[in-house]
Amino acid sequence: MRILKLIYKNTLRHKLRSSLTILGIAIAVIAFGLLRTVVTAWYVGVEAAAADRMITRHSVSFIFPLPYSYKQKIEGISGVQEVSFANWFGGTYKDKNNFFARMAVGDNMLDVYPEYAVPKDQLDVYNKERNSCVVGKDIAEKYNFKLGDIITMDGDIYPGQWDFVVRGIYQPKYKTTDGTQMFFHWEYLNERMTKEMPGRANDVGWYIIKIKDQTQSATISEKVDALFKNSPAETKTETERAFNQGFLASTSAIITAMNVMSFMIIGIIMLVLGNTMIMASRERTREYAVFKTLGFSGFHMIGLILGESMFIACLGSFVGLALVFPIVASFEKFIPKTFFPVFYIEPITLILAVSAALFIGIAASIFPIQRVLNTKIVEGFRFVG
Amino acid sequence: MSEIIDVQNVSKSYWRDSLEISVLHNISLKVNEGEFLCLMGPSGSGKTTLLNLIAGIDRPTKGKLIVAGTEIASLEESALAKWRSASVGFVFQFYNLIPVLTAFENVELPLLLTKLSKAERRKHVETTLEIVGLGDRIHHYPKQLSGGQEQRVAIARAIVTDPILLVADEPTGDLDRTSAEEILTLMERLNKEFKKTIMMVTHDPHAAQRARIIRHLDKGDLTEGVEYENIKANL
Numbered sequence: 003m004r005i006l007k008l009i010y011k012n013t014l015r016h017k018l019r020s021s022l023t024i025l026g027i028a029i030a031v032i033a034f035g036l037l038r039t040v041v042t043a044w045y046v047g048v049e050a051a052a053a054d055r056m057i058t059r060h061s062v063s064f065i066f067p068l069p070y071s072y073k074q075k076i077e078g079i080s081g082v083q084e085v086s087f088a089n090w091f092g093g094t095y096k097d098k099n100n101f102f103a104r105m106a107v108g109d110n111m112l113d114v115y116p117e118y119a120v121p122k123d124q125l126d127v128y129n130k131e132r133n134s135c136v137v138g139k140d141i142a143e144k145y146n147f148k149l150g151d152i153i154t155m156d157g158d159i160y161p162g163q164w165d166f167v168v169r170g171i172y173q174p175k176y177k178t179t180d181g182t183q184m185f186f187h188w189e190y191l192n193e194r195m196t197k198e199m200p201g202r203a204n205d206v207g208w209y210i211i212k213i214k215d216q217t218q219s220a221t222i223s224e225k226v227d228a229l230f231k232n233s234p235a236e237t238k239t240e241t242e243r244a245f246n247q248g249f250l251a252s253t254s255a256i257i258t259a260m261n262v263m264s265f266m267i268i269g270i271i272m273l274v275l276g277n278t279m280i281m282a283s284r285e286r287t288r289e290y291a292v293f294k295t296l297g298f299s300g301f302h303m304i305g306l307i308l309g310e311s312m313f314i315a316c317l318g319s320f321v322g323l324a325l326v327f328p329i330v331a332s333f334e335k336f337i338p339k340t341f342f343p344v345f346y347i348e349p350i351t352l353i354l355a356v357s358a359a360l361f362i363g364i365a366a367s368i369f370p371i372q373r374v375l376n377t378k379i380v381e382g383f384r385f386v387g
Numbered sequence: 388m389s390e391i392i393d394v395q396n397v398s399k400s401y402w403r404d405s406l407e408i409s410v411l412h413n414i415s416l417k418v419n420e421g422e423f424l425c426l427m428g429p430s431g432s433g434k435t436t437l438l439n440l441i442a443g444i445d446r447p448t449k450g451k452l453i454v455a456g457t458e459i460a461s462l463e464e465s466a467l468a469k470w471r472s473a474s475v476g477f478v479f480q481f482y483n484l485i486p487v488l489t490a491f492e493n494v495e496l497p498l499l500l501t502k503l504s505k506a507e508r509r510k511h512v513e514t515t516l517e518i519v520g521l522g523d524r525i526h527h528y529p530k531q532l533s534g535g536q537e538q539r540v541a542i543a544r545a546i547v548t549d550p551i552l553l554v555a556d557e558p559t560g561d562l563d564r565t566s567a568e569e570i571l572t573l574m575e576r577l578n579k580e581f582k583k584t585i586m587m588v589t590h591d592p593h594a595a596q597r598a599r600i601i602r603h604l605d606k607g608d609l610t611e612g613v614e615y616e617n618i619k620a621n622l
Contacts, residue, residue: 004492004499011487292483295444296497296544297472299465379444383479 005302009309012282020314023278027318027362028325030271031355035326036333037264038351041257043342044250050178050344051243053216054083055114058209058226059245061236067205068235070192073108079225081218082211086114089188089207093155093164095145102141103183104155105207106191112136114212117175118185124149124170132190136170140181147171153184160191162198178344211239268358275318275366279311283370290374291382303374308367315363319356326355390453391552391584392418392441397450399436410436412607414450418600420551423578423585425598432604434588435556441586442554443471455551472500476545476583480557482537484529484544490516491525494543501548515543518581519573535566542573546583553577555587559594571597 013020042049058076060066067089076085086108093104109129112118120128120136128134137147147153147168155164166186174181188206196203213222223239230237240248250257283290290303326347334345377385394416400409410433418424426434439445440452443459452460455474462470484493491512498508516522519539529537538558545553555574559567575597577583587598595601603610 004495007492008485008488015487288483289485292479292485293496294468295442295471295477297468297500299468380439383483 005305006309009306009313012286012306012310013313016282019278019281023275023314024318024321026274027271027315027359028322030267031319031322031359032326032329033267034264034355034358035322035347035351036330037260037267038354039330039345039347040342041260041264042348042351043345044253044257046178046180046344048243048246048250050117050176050180051241051246053241053243054213055242056211056213056219056223056239057242057245058211058237058239061227061238064208066235067207068209068237070204070206072206072209072230072237075229076209076211076226079222079229081214081222083214084110084114084212086111086210087188087206087208088210089191089205090159091157091191092159093157095153095155100145105183105185106188107185108188111185111210114210117179118172119175120170120172128169131167131169132187132193133166134169135166135184135186136172137168137184138181139171139173141184142171160195162194177346180344268362272362272365275311275315275362276369278314279307279366279370280373282310283307283374287377287382287385290377291379291385294379294382300375304371307371307374308364311367312360312363315359315366319359323352323355389420390417391420391422391455392416392586393453394437394441395451395453397440397447397452399433399440399445400448410607414609416602416609418584418586420584421578421582423575423597423599424587425595425601426586426588426604427590427595427601428604433607434604437604438554438556438586438588442475442477443467472497472548474550474552476548476550476553478538478541478545478553478555478558480560482529482541484537484540486529489526489528490521490532490540493529493540494547496544497548511547515547516540518546519543533566534562535569538562538566538570539573542570542577546577546581551584553583553585555585557589558587559589559591567591567594
């Protein structure tokens with residue numbers, strides 16, 4: 003108990019130095035937490051992918067359409083439970099900055115994506131009206147969309163003015179579910195395309211295949227792609243996770259940089275705490291000699307130095323963790339929801355931050371401990387700091 | 388009276404780069420239990436080195452050191468640390484108190500290595516601080532005490548475990564005359580009243596007067612012992 007008290011008192015011996023070190027660790031923990039949360043948010047689409055869903059797209063690129071006629075053929079493959087499809091609509095709502103995903107989807111889309119939970123009464127109305135749409139809770143809140151509102155879009159990929167009636171607001175079922183999307187009937191899009199741009203009628207952006215057994219994904223993927231081999235629109239079928247990961251491939255360098263940065267912060271703060279501990283142990287060289295003279299062993303010396311280092315590191319990480327939640331919450335409010343639809347601190351981030359702080363505490367005490375243990379008592383008494 | 392210190396042909400050298408500096412040459416010394424011995428000599432004569440060797444905080448280059456019945460030169464570091472905590476009390480010139488601990492906590496430090504309960508430790512510390520005359524200063528920090536009081540706390544810390552041997556390196560070197568006299572009186576009392584064997588290093592002839600035997604070291608060699616009465620007569 004007395005040793006713990008001594009550790010505590012040693013920590014407070016240079017209040018300014020200890021406070022600045024604790025603050026430094028707290029800032030590092032916040033920066034680490036924030037960076038990891040951004041990385042998590044980046045990967046949320048991948049994390050949200052269901053194991054029993056597969057995506058079939060044009061083999062050349064996602065931007066090339068597939069014929070609507072493929073739907074029935076894919077449905078005929080054994081192991082396929084349900085097939086839906088979607089088209090990226092694009093468009094502008096009032097201002098180009100008002101970005102959120104708008105997709106023309108097959109009628110059974112919300113069956114394939116049960117995580118977009120729409121109340122049954124709303125879903126019934128949506129299914130009955132051709133120009134109805136369902137919007138996510140987050141964009142409904144942001145743009146104040148209410149049931150019955152008419153949203154007018156200026157089309158770009160599909161030119162013209164498009165009116166949609168809000169008939170459903172979906173609630174994201176899981177923490178990782180994106181609540182910033184808008185879905186409307188593909189039929190509505192296709193009807194107009196048939197009239198105005200017949201060459202683009204019956205085009206589908208990609209197919210979503212729900213499979214009965216997720217262990218069969220590789221086999222089904224091969225079967226689907228084999229079905230359309232040597233056709234004008236060959237396909238590439240992959241798991242939803244792989245498909246989503248493909249979107250992130252272009253930004254992998256940024257994510258890697260952020261990951262590296264988050265660990266570099268840990269490294270920098272380790273040097274700061276290490277420096278504090280080295281200074282502290284250097285100043286106390288004579289005191290450690292006194293302790294050794296009184297009969298305190300090397301383990302006691304390790305306990306004193308490691309204890310102080312861990313105490314500072316834990317205090318810093320505690321302050322950092324206490325602040326990271328409100329800071330991430332403010333950050334979430336500050337950045338557009340459509341940019342990072344899901345932004346929350348994962349438990350693993352907290353575990354990593356605490357582990358990093360503990361690691362810093364241990365690592366920062368290694369050199370001072372080594373120095374104290376290697377300093378003979380008589381050398382300690384002769385030391386002039 | 389039995390011998391508590393038996394130094395047999397001890398030499399000590401230090402290495403500075405490739406240069407060997409011989410500090411003690413083939414020293415032999417016997418000290419009886421309950422003795423108050425003073426080591427005197429000019430700076431660099433090796434008196435602190437000899438004191439450190441006897442106290443087990445340094446090791447001889449050669450020779451045998453038997454202190455309180457233990458051959459300490461051959462002990463492992465951890466065994467030597469245990470031996471020190473049980474057998475020797477240390478008093479330093481600059482007190483070497485831990486500044487963030489109170490007088491009570493400083494004196495309690497050596498007892499933390501014992502199996503005494505908290506209540507027992509408290510009793511020991513309070514009694515010891517009473518002996519050195521600081522019963523009313525137990526919650527004071529070193530910076531709140533005078534030099535003489537700090538040294539008395541250091542003496543209390545040295546004797547709280549009731550060691551058989553007390554070593555003091557220039558215990559009055561940093562004190563004014565009055566405080567120095569108080570410290571020497573206290574050490575004399577510890578020797579006479581509490582039968583502590585004391586080995587003290589000092590430059591100060593007045594401090595040396597309090598010892599019963601004075602030995603001189605000169606350039607690493609020990610001269611013959613002189614009884615206190617003879618010294619007193621020569622001063």
